[in-house]
Amino acid sequence: MFADKLTQAQRQVVFDLAANLAAADNDISEEEIMYLKDFSSAYGIEFDLNKAAISIDDHLTQLDTKTSKIITLQELIKLSYKDGHFGKEEQDKVFLIAQKMGLNDAELMIRIENWVRQGFDWLYEGEQMLEMD
DSSP states (O other), rough: OOGGGGGGHHEEEEEHHHHHHHTTTTTHHHHHHHHHHHHHHTTTTOOOOOOTTOOHHHTTTTOOSSHHHHHHHHHHHHHHHHTSSSSSSHHHHHHHHHHHHTTOHHHHHHHHHHHHHHHHHHHHHHHHTTTTO
16 A cells, blocks of 8 residues: 555544545545545554544645655545545545645646546456456
8 A cells, every 4th residue: 555655644644634535525435434444444543534624734734745745645536436436526625635735737636546546447347357256
């Protein structure tokens, strides 16, 4: 997982932003909850979905490298796809976060989103092959 390259403080930022993002469409799906539970247990982060009031700007100060910013965007987009679609509210929030990070490069955002979508397609294809038995 690319989040292995982050510091523990940066992982906490990813979790907090992801929990905040999951609530963006006012409907946290079971898949989003599982993603957040897996992320929190993998990195020893307290599982707390009450992140609606966080200061995004304060959190973003922890992301001090381009690598940490890109990994954060990858994780946020990955979470957004967990419920089956990257909805308008989620897209708007992810793009706002990217702009606040100084990564308002549309081409980079498209590359990250394509990478995430290809990952989901790859997993789905593998699951389909295993179910052929």
